Amino acid sequence: MTPHSSRSAGQTETGSAEALLRRPREPRPVYRIRDDDEAVDIAHRLAERFRTGASERDRQRRLPFEEIETYTESGLGAITVPKAYGGTGAGYETLARVFEILCAADPSLGQIPQNQFGVLALVADIGTEAQKARVYADVLAGHRIGNAGPERKTKLVTISTTRLEATSRGLRLTGERFYSTGALFAHYIPTRAVDDEGRAVQVWARSGQPGVTIIDDWAAFGQRTTASGTVVFHQVAIEPELVFPVHAFKDKPGLAGPVSQLIQAAIDAGIARAAFEDALGFVRERARPWVDSGLSQATDDPTILHSVGALATDLHAAQEILYEAGRTIDAIAAAPVTAESSARASVAVAEAKILTTEIALEASERLFDLAGSAATRAAHNLDRHWRNARVHTLHDPVRWKIHLIGNYALNGILPNRHQWN
Structure with missing residues (x-):
C-alpha cells in the first residue's frame, strides 16, 4: 500500500489532485520563538497572509500545503516545547490566543496543527524522559504531528479494532481510522490502538513508511480543507519508543484532555471573530437601511446597533473565559497535577467551550440578518463562516460540557479523563 490514496466520489478535482501530487516537505529546523509575546x-503576521485566499481555498477545496510549510517555518508549532528542551515554553493562554488569531483568518488551516499540541501535552503527561527528548527534538527539527482519529464503523467512539501486535519482526500496527486532521500534512501520524494485553496505547507511524495509506476523502460542508479523512495502517512497523500508554490516563492525572479542548474552543472563537468582523464590514460598506427606518445608512439603524452590541458583548465574554481557561491550565501546570486540579482544568475549559460554541453559531447566523439578502450571494462566500x-x-x-459542569458543581463529581474533557 502506498501513501496518499485516491479520492472518494464526494471530493472536488482540485483537492484530489493536490493530495495525489503533494507530500510533506522534508523537515528542517524551525525558527526558535523567544517568548509568548513574539509568538x-x-x-498576527501569519494571519494576515493566510486571510488572503482563505475564501477561495474553501470554495475550491484547495488544500493549504504551502501555508502549512510557512506555519511550520515560523516556529509556532513548537511553542509549547519546554525551555529545558530548547523550546519557547509558551503558556496555554498564549496557545489559545495563537489558535484564535489564525482561525479568524482561516479556520480550516488553523485547525490542521491542533493535534500536534494535544499530542505534545500527552507526551508531557505520560512520556518517559527518553520519549520527551526524542519528540521535542523532532518538533524543533520541523517534524509535524498529525492524527488518525476515531474509527467510523464501531458503535462507540471508544471501541477500537486497530491493533498493535508484537510479532517476530517487531511491533506491527493494523487498522483503519477517520477524522484524521493534519495527517495528510504530517511527518508523524499518532493513532489509538489496543496492544496484545488489551490496553489502550497511542502509536506513532511515519507518514511515508510502507503500509501507511492516507485517503483524501474528507467531504464535510464546513472546515473543508482540513483533509480530515481516512488513514489505513497495514502491518506498519512501529518503534517501541513511539508507543505511549494512554491507559495511564485512568490512574495518572494530567492536562492533555483540557489542552486539547482549549484548542477546540479557540478555533470556535476564531470562527466567531471572523464572522463578526465580516458582518461589520458588510454593514458598513454594502448594507442598505430598511425602507421604513427613515435613515440614510444602515450603520445608524438602532436595531442593527442593538444586535451588533449584543454580539460584541457575547464575543468578548467568550474570549475572556477562553483566555482565563488558558491561565487556569498554566497555573495548574506549574505544580504537580492532581485529580482535583486536572478536574478544575476540565471544568474551566468546558465553560469556554460552551461560550465559544454559542457565539460561533450565533455570529455566523446573525451576519446575514444584519447584512441583508445581498450577503447571501455566492460570490461573497460568507456562508463559509x-x-x-x-x-x-x-x-x-456542548450539552455534555454543561452536564460536566453541573455534575461537578452540584455533586462534586470529577470529569472523566480523556481527550474530550
Whole structure:
C-alpha cells in the first residue's frame, strides 16, 4: 500500500489532485520563538497572509500545503516545547490566543496543527524522559504531528479494532481510522490502538513508511480543507519508543484532555471573530437601511446597533473565559497535577467551550440578518463562516460540557479523563 490514496466520489478535482501530487516537505529546523509575546506577534503576521485566499481555498477545496510549510517555518508549532528542551515554553493562554488569531483568518488551516499540541501535552503527561527528548527534538527539527482519529464503523467512539501486535519482526500496527486532521500534512501520524494485553496505547507511524495509506476523502460542508479523512495502517512497523500508554490516563492525572479542548474552543472563537468582523464590514460598506427606518445608512439603524452590541458583548465574554481557561491550565501546570486540579482544568475549559460554541453559531447566523439578502450571494462566500462553525462545534457535544459542569458543581463529581474533557 502506498501513501496518499485516491479520492472518494464526494471530493472536488482540485483537492484530489493536490493530495495525489503533494507530500510533506522534508523537515528542517524551525525558527526558535523567544517568548509568548513574539509568538502572538508572529501569529498576527501569519494571519494576515493566510486571510488572503482563505475564501477561495474553501470554495475550491484547495488544500493549504504551502501555508502549512510557512506555519511550520515560523516556529509556532513548537511553542509549547519546554525551555529545558530548547523550546519557547509558551503558556496555554498564549496557545489559545495563537489558535484564535489564525482561525479568524482561516479556520480550516488553523485547525490542521491542533493535534500536534494535544499530542505534545500527552507526551508531557505520560512520556518517559527518553520519549520527551526524542519528540521535542523532532518538533524543533520541523517534524509535524498529525492524527488518525476515531474509527467510523464501531458503535462507540471508544471501541477500537486497530491493533498493535508484537510479532517476530517487531511491533506491527493494523487498522483503519477517520477524522484524521493534519495527517495528510504530517511527518508523524499518532493513532489509538489496543496492544496484545488489551490496553489502550497511542502509536506513532511515519507518514511515508510502507503500509501507511492516507485517503483524501474528507467531504464535510464546513472546515473543508482540513483533509480530515481516512488513514489505513497495514502491518506498519512501529518503534517501541513511539508507543505511549494512554491507559495511564485512568490512574495518572494530567492536562492533555483540557489542552486539547482549549484548542477546540479557540478555533470556535476564531470562527466567531471572523464572522463578526465580516458582518461589520458588510454593514458598513454594502448594507442598505430598511425602507421604513427613515435613515440614510444602515450603520445608524438602532436595531442593527442593538444586535451588533449584543454580539460584541457575547464575543468578548467568550474570549475572556477562553483566555482565563488558558491561565487556569498554566497555573495548574506549574505544580504537580492532581485529580482535583486536572478536574478544575476540565471544568474551566468546558465553560469556554460552551461560550465559544454559542457565539460561533450565533455570529455566523446573525451576519446575514444584519447584512441583508445581498450577503447571501455566492460570490461573497460568507456562508463559509456558518458552515465552519456548524461542523467544528460538533467536535464534541456542548450539552455534555454543561452536564460536566453541573455534575461537578452540584455533586462534586470529577470529569472523566480523556481527550474530550
